[in-house]
Every structure is written in structure tokens, then in C-alpha cells.
Amino acid sequence: MASVPSLASTVQQRLADGLSAALPEAASADPLLRRSDRADFQANGILALAKQLKGNPRELATKVVDAIPANDVLKEIEVSGPGFLNITVTDAAIVNTLAARAADARLGVPFNESAGTTVIDYAQPNVAKEMHVGHLRSAVIGAAMVEILEFTGETVVRRHHIGDWGTQFGMLIQYLIEHPHELDHKTEGDDVSGEEAMSNLNRLYKASRTLFDSDEEFKTRARARVVDLQAGDPETLAMWQRFVDESKIYFYSVFEKLDMDIDDPDIVGESGYNDMLHETCRLLEESGVAVRSEGALCVFFDDVKGPDGNPTPLIVQKSDGGFGYAATDLSAIRDRVGNLKATSLVYVVDARQSLHFKMVFETARRAGWLNDDVKAVQLAFGTVLGKDGKPFKTREGETVRLVDLLDEAIDRASAVVREKAQDLTEQEIAERGTQVGIGAVKYADLSTSAARDYKFDLDQMVSLNGDTSVYLQYAYARIQSILRKAGDAKPAAHPELALAPSERALGLHLDAFGELIAETAAEYAPHKLAAYLYQLASHYTTFYSECPVLKADTPEQVENRLFLCELTARTLHQGMALLGIRTPERL
Ligand code: ARG
Numbered sequence: 001m002a003s004v005p006s007l008a009s010t011v012q013q014r015l016a017d018g019l020s021a022a023l024p025e026a027a028s029a030d031p032l033l034r035r036s037d038r039a040d041f042q043a044n045g046i047l048a049l050a051k052q053l054k055g056n057p058r059e060l061a062t063k064v065v066d067a068i069p070a071n072d073v074l075k076e077i078e079v080s081g082p083g084f085l086n087i088t089v090t091d092a093a094i095v096n097t098l099a100a101r102a103a104d105a106r107l108g109v110p111f112n113e114s115a116g117t118t119v120i121d122y123a124q125p126n127v128a129k130e131m132h133v134g135h136l137r138s139a140v141i142g143a144a145m146v147e148i149l150e151f152t153g154e155t156v157v158r159r160h161h162i163g164d165w166g167t168q169f170g171m172l173i174q175y176l177i178e179h180p181h182e183l184d185h186k187t188e189g190d191d192v193s194g195e196e197a198m199s200n201l202n203r204l205y206k207a208s209r210t211l212f213d214s215d216e217e218f219k220t221r222a223r224a225r226v227v228d229l230q231a232g233d234p235e236t237l238a239m240w241q242r243f244v245d246e247s248k249i250y251f252y253s254v255f256e257k258l259d260m261d262i263d264d265p266d267i268v269g270e271s272g273y274n275d276m277l278h279e280t281c282r283l284l285e286e287s288g289v290a291v292r293s294e295g296a297l298c299v300f301f302d303d304v305k306g307p308d309g310n311p312t313p314l315i316v317q318k319s320d321g322g323f324g325y326a327a328t329d330l331s332a333i334r335d336r337v338g339n340l341k342a343t344s345l346v347y348v349v350d351a352r353q354s355l356h357f358k359m360v361f362e363t364a365r366r367a368g369w370l371n372d373d374v375k376a377v378q379l380a381f382g383t384v385l386g387k388d389g390k391p392f393k394t395r396e397g398e399t400v401r402l403v404d405l406l407d408e409a410i411d412r413a414s415a416v417v418r419e420k421a422q423d424l425t426e427q428e429i430a431e432r433g434t435q436v437g438i439g440a441v442k443y444a445d446l447s448t449s450a451a452r453d454y455k456f457d458l459d460q461m462v463s464l465n466g467d468t469s470v471y472l473q474y475a476y477a478r479i480q481s482i483l484r485k486a487g488d489a490k491p492a493a494h495p496e497l498a499l500a501p502s503e504r505a506l507g508l509h510l511d512a513f514g515e516l517i518a519e520t521a522a523e524y525a526p527h528k529l530a531a532y533l534y535q536l537a538s539h540y541t542t543f544y545s546e547c548p549v550l551k552a553d554t555p556e557q558v559e560n561r562l563f564l565c566e567l568t569a570r571t572l573h574q575g576m577a578l579l580g581i582r583t584p585e586r587l
Contacts, residue, residue, distance in 0.1 A: 004108025057083025111153035116343030126163030170226030175208035194253020295319030413437030443469030
């Protein structure tokens with residue numbers, strides 16, 4: 001495994017060397033290199049530097065250029081405008097750097113030298129409740145971030161902070177005790193479907209809620225049951241466990257449909273921190289971070305006020321002694337930093353919970369559980385909207401069942417695959433339809449910046465044109481088909497050949513993969529990877545229409561173009577795998 005420096009970084013280094021040779025006092029100045037339309041790169045840094053030194057920018061630029069020794073990477077450096085540098089690299093440099101990438105299983109992508117341990121909190125549905133589109137976003141964005149971070153060498157611990165505790169369990173458990181067969185399965189053995197599990201839970205939830213709201217005596221029994229649950233009464237806990245297990249059958253069926261690996265030990269729900277809650281409160285109270293206010297244990301913030309102007313506290317313990325969401329999250333921080341040794345905490349959670357996390361992080365800082373060595377961020381995502389721009393609902397105004405949505409995506413994708421299918425069997429169409437449909441849903445989620453609301457529009461998602469995963473999957477499959485047709489001609493790099501403009505553009509984009517990965521990981525911005533892959537497919541499309549591959553002029557050129565095709569395919573495959581999207585060999 002060898003990491004390959006990008007041409008951008010090589011050029012940057014040459015310019016920096018030239019700068020310090022021409023102007024030793026400016027040795028640390030940044031040449032500010034960018035990709036450019038006019039040449040391969042443009043450096044704008046000299047302009048600012050000259051201003052700062054009160055010198056003539058063009059003169060300084062010329063001096064820098066003269067100080068760069070002849071080499072085989074830089075073909076031309078032109079001083080332009082008020083003092084920009086336009087830089088063109090040699091064709092051979094492009095092919096050589098790509099050959100070095102191709103020789104490496106990681107495509108030359110370096111490991112992050114300051115990698116640490118990230119605990120990422122994502123895919124956290126609630127027990128006995130249907131998953132909704134918000135849970136979908138958390139799962140999809142979180143899973144992509146896990147893969148991206150691991151690819152950079154980060155140690156990643158996954159935490160699925162499911163909602164598996166709270167007073168609602170009193171009502172559910174009491175109902176189940178009084179109606180003991182309500183969670184029985186019609187199906188024998190282990191093959192209970194997620195659908196059956198969820199419909200059992202749904203029915204039970206509704207029935208117990210109705211009873212709770214209409215029958216005072218049941219309400220009293222349900223409340224007493226909450227007390228038993230919190231006291232750890234074995235029979236009550238066993239009943240509670242049945243709800244958790246039943247829900248997990250359902251969760252796993254959805255995650256499987258999403259083509260996502262979730263491991264049981266990583267599911268550490270709210271209940272996983274029960275043993276820590278008292279101590280969390282004691283520590284907060286003793287240190288004065290939290291104070292009693294009307295019986296409740298509260299943390300106050302100068303800048304968090306309600307509409308009436310009064311401060312809105314974070315309530316760690318309610319006046320009746322009950323613990324809530326905040327106590328659990330604070331205990332989880334203690335566990336993740338203290339026991340799991342996290343250097344970063346990432347929460348992939350709806351933006352509507354941002355105030356909660358702001359207060360939780362601030363409290364943990366005051367308590368010393370978070371310090372300068374530990375970063376805590378919420379990777380907040382926006383609301384999923386319907387085509388009409390309103391929060392996503394069915395026509396009847398109900399929340400949409402996630403499973404129905406995924407099935408519909410698969411149906412539509414299968415129709416698209418069938419229409420294009422040339423040599424695919426029925427089974428292949430079904431398989432590809434699933435990969436295309438699920439890929440489409442994930443890509444739509446990942447291709448806009450997470451913080452923004454996004455429109456759930458299945459027609460757009462499975463469209464063959466535009467910024468969709470299907471477009472990327474077709475680009476990949478097309479390359480595989482060319483490679484199959486190549487027969488005896490094998491991909492091989494030929495740095496001695498001159499490149500066409502679209503070959504250079506494709507090559508320079510391929511070369512930027514490593515830097516893009518580093519940026520995506522550092523900013524927790526999977527949409528940057530999605531955008532990169534879309535541009536890659538677009539560069540490839542242009543290349544493919546301008547440069548015949550198998551019918552190129554010489555055998556060397558055929559090999560070199562096959563080489564570009566293959567590296568494009570590998571880069572697409574790697575990038576899409578990080579996003580959790582399959583790349584079928586044929587479509
Ligand atoms: N279960 C919560 C929900 O459905 C999300 C949990 C987010 N994670 C956390 N550590 N609070 O909204």
C-alpha cells in the first residue's frame with residue numbers, strides 16, 4: 001500500500017519551493033492553488049503576497065517562475081493578469097501519477113496521519129414504533145460516514161442509540177400482561193417477517209393507548225408498571241425485553257432491505273445507560289453544573305431562552321425523580337469518552353434536535369466530560385419533504401411507512417432496468433432493480449448537503465439523466481462492458497502518448513480522489529463525495545464520446561484508454577461502496 005501524492009500537491013510543493021527560493025522571507029506563504037478552466041491549475045497566492053509586501057505582483061510572479069528548476073511535471077507556467085499563475089502539467093505526469101494509483105489497492109489514497117477514534121451515533125429508531133423517513137436519513141448518512149472514516153484509517157465505534165426506555169413502556173407491558181398472546185407469531189420458528197413483527201407492535205400500541213386514555217384503572221396499573229420497570233422487577237423486565245426483541249426483528253428487516261450491516265452489539269439504546277444515570281446526576285449536582293429548580297435538576301444557559309424570555313433549562317432529572325433523554329445522552333458521553341476512548345463524537349440526528357445537542361455538549365464541557373481533546377458534533381440533517389415541498393406525508397396525511405417507500409423505489413427502478421435490459425434474465429432484473437432502487441434512495445439522501453431539507457421525488461431519483469445513482473451505475477456498467485469486449489487488449493498506462501483534452505480532464509479528476517476523501521471525512525460531508533462521483537461520471541461520458549477506446553488509432557492508445565476506463569471504474573466502485581451503493585457489472 002503506497003499513498004500517491006496528487007499532482008495538485010506536487011505542483012503546490014514546486015511553487016512553494018520557488019517562492020522560498022525567490023523570496024526567503026515568504027517561505028511559509030500559501031501559493032493558493034486551484035483547479036482552473038484556463039489551464040490545469042491556477043495559483044492566486046502571489047497576488048496577495050505582493051500586496052502584503054508592497055511589491056509588484058507580476059514582477060514577483062516572474063521571479064517565482066524563474067526560481068523553479070526545470071522538471072518533468074510542469075509543462076508551462078504563465079504569468080497572467082495582475083499576477084496569477086496559470087499552470088499546465090505534462091501529459092506524462094498525469095499518466096504516471098494515475099499508474100501509481102492503479103498499482104495500489106487503495107487507489108493511492110493516504111491514511112489520515114492524525115486518525116483517532118470516532119463514536120458515531122446513527123440509525124436510532126424507537127422500540128414499538130414504525131421507522132420513518134427521518135430514521136432513513138440518519139441510517140443512510142451515518143452508514144456512509146462510517147465507511148468514509150474507516151477508509152481514512154479512523155477507528156470507528158458504531159452506536160445505535162435506539163429509543164428503548166420511557167414511561168410509555170408501562171402501558172405497553174401492562175397491556176401485554178393482561179393480553180398475553182398479543183405478540184405471539186402466526187409464523188413458526190425464526191422466519192417471522194419484519195412486517196408481522198411491526199404489525200403486532202402497531203396493533204398492541206394502538207390498543208393499549210386506547211385503553212390508557214379511556215380506562216382510569218388501567219392507567220393506574222400502567223403507571224405502577226413503570227415503577228416496577230424502573231425498579232428492575234424481573235417479570236416486568238422480561239416483558240420489556242419482548243418488545244425490544246420484537247422491534248429488532250422489524251428493524252433488521254428494514255436495514256436488510258437497505259442493504260446495510262447493523263450488528264447487535266452496536267445497538268446500545270437509551271436503556272444501556274440506566275446504571276449510570278444516578279451518578280451522572282450526582283456529579284452534575286455536586287460540581288454545581290446542575291441545580292435544583294422546582295424539584296427538577298436543571299442546567300441553565302445564558303443564551304437559551306423561551307419565547308417568554310425566561311431561560312429554558314436542560315432538565316436532567318424531573319421533579320418526580322424520572323430521568324429523560326438528556327440524562328441518557330450525558331451518560332452516553334461519559335461512556336463514549338471514558339470507556340470507549342473516543343476522540344470524536346458524531347451524532348447523525350435531525351436538525352430539530354440541535355438545541356438539545358447544543359445544551360448536552362455544553363453541559364458535558366462544563367462537567368469536564370468533554371475537553372479540548374474531544375470533538376463533539378451533530379451531523380444535523382434537514383426534513384424530508386414531499387414533492388409539494390411540505391413535510392412528507394401520504395395523501396391521507398399520514399406518515400409514510402418506510403418499507404412501502406423502499407418497495408416503491410425498487411418497483412420503479414425495476415421498471416427502468418427492464419426497459420433498458422438487453423441480455424438480463426428475470427432474476428437479474430429483480431436483483432438489479434433492488435440495487436438500483438435502494439441506491440437511488442441512498443444517493444438522493446447523500447447528494448444534497450445533509451443540513452438542507454430535501455424533496456423525496458421517486459421519479460427524479462430513478463431518472464437515467466442527471467445527478468442520480470442510476471447514472472453512475474450505468475457509467476460503471478458501460479465501462480465493464482467495454483472491458484469485456486476488449487478481448488486480448490489489456491489496460492496499460494502509456495505515459496509517452498499525448499492526451500486529448502477530455503483524457504486530461506478525466507485524468508486530473510481521477511487524481512484528486514484522495515484529497516476529496518480527506519476533505520469529505522474531515523467535514524463529515526458525504527455529499528462532497530457524491531458530487532465528486534457525479535463529476536467523474538460526467539468527465540467519463542465526455543471522454544467516451546470524444547475518444548474512441550477499442551477503435552483508437554494505435555494499440556498503445558487502445559491500452560492507455562482502457563487503462564483510463566478501468567481506473568475510472570475502480571474509482572467509481574470505491575466511492576460508491578463508501579456511500580453504500582452497489583455497482584452491478586451489467587445493467
Ligand atoms: N431515537 C431518537 C429519535 O427517533 C434519535 C436518537 C438520537 N441519538 C441520541 N443520542 N439522542 O428521534
